[in-house]
Amino acid sequence: MKPYVLLTNDDGIFAPGLYELSLAIKEIADVVIVAPDSERSAAGHAITIADPLRVFDFEKNGEFFGYAVNGTPADCVKIAYYAILDRKPDAVISGINLGSNTGINVIYSGTVSAATEGNVLGIPAFAVSLATYSNPNFKVAAQFARKLLPVVLEKKLPLGTCLNVNVPNVAEEKEIKGVKITRQGKSEYEDHYDKRTDPRNHVYYWLTGSKIDVEKEPEVDDVAITQNYISVTPLHYDLTNYNFLSDLRGWKL
């Protein structure tokens, strides 16, 4: 029996990356798509509790493609599991995101949060992102997701752990040097707020930023991609800094 796989993303249900992912995964799995009705990038691990959620059928090429939800990627996984699907999916795949989700950006990533939410619900999950914002070629990333799915289902991930996959933007698979198992990078960013005045003379701000590269080790997510490796990072959602527990117990509080 084919595995039953839930696909979602944070770029929105109309995004080409999700469509390419669905084409590749449909070759080997029964696919259901539940994705945000609009772009939810940098949504973090937000869930919607103060507003009602709505679910709409979404068509593509004249056929039913999936369910659009007026919520975040984590909302999509949660409502799929509890209210849309009639059985628990065997896996959740989130992506293919336009733009990498590496280093500190992982904590802001809606793409990763959907995979994490899969974990919360006890479902094996991974996120796939393409390391570019222009001229994306999703094919190589989609084929890697297709290859990774059966391995994840066979090998099994530890409870509460998902994989964060980042793929270099190359035209053909042969340009990929291989797969590197990495850790989340610690590269720093320098952000700015671009201050502007609107036509009614009110001030507003746009967030902009640029990375200040600080890490060079090959086992770092960002570094691997730059060297044309596919980066695979195991992530969990236990945020406890265990190394600091005993020091902190020595504080007088």
Next chain:
Amino acid sequence: MKPYVLLTNDDGIFAPGLYELSLAIKEIADVVIVAPDSERSAAGHAITIADPLRVFDFEKNGEFFGYAVNGTPADCVKIAYYAILDRKPDAVISGINLGSNTGINVIYSGTVSAATEGNVLGIPAFAVSLATYSNPNFKVAAQFARKLLPVVLEKKLPLGTCLNVNVPNVAEEKEIKGVKITRQGKSEYEDHYDKRTDPRNHVYYWLTGSKIDVEKEPEVDDVAITQNYISVTPLHYDLTNYNFLSDLRGWKL
């Protein structure tokens, strides 16, 4: 010289918990408040990149109280640092949240995300939450924050680590049994979506949920609070599951 402290929250700038926190911290620090203009609970670590941010002066009791931002808690810390404050604050304190932020809820918490964002910017930070949704008494939590601030500034937290403080809702400090250094709990939740039909006959869903307690160890955040201890958990934002790295390297990918 008094420390310069940025206060924020996710319940919104009008929230009583933030006000009580500001009263307590103003006794020992120069305080600036930059908080969301509306409730942003369960905002996760979201930041606003697709919409412009606006900053408004917010008054309380006829006086300037702080800056209201049409963004998330993480946005507030970021824009405070880059566009509102004229110097780097010595600390960020987020809260006092109405409702605990423990266990898995930590990953959805806007309150915690503001402290994390402080860390991202290299500022010592902690989040304070009150473990109740009704009849809150913020005084004990506010006094604990006042006590914790100088300790954090003196002892120093490791880079990229904040403290997640959860305080039982008691009338007087003497009801508190002490402070427990804890880890993020792993208790599971069972969520539901309440399906309703609006007056125009369209279906919508409300998220509801209840905790299924699975952990009993005293070193768990939730358990400590239930036993009337103040829970202090060190959190970091490196999500890498290091224990799984070598196993994963054995997979054929």
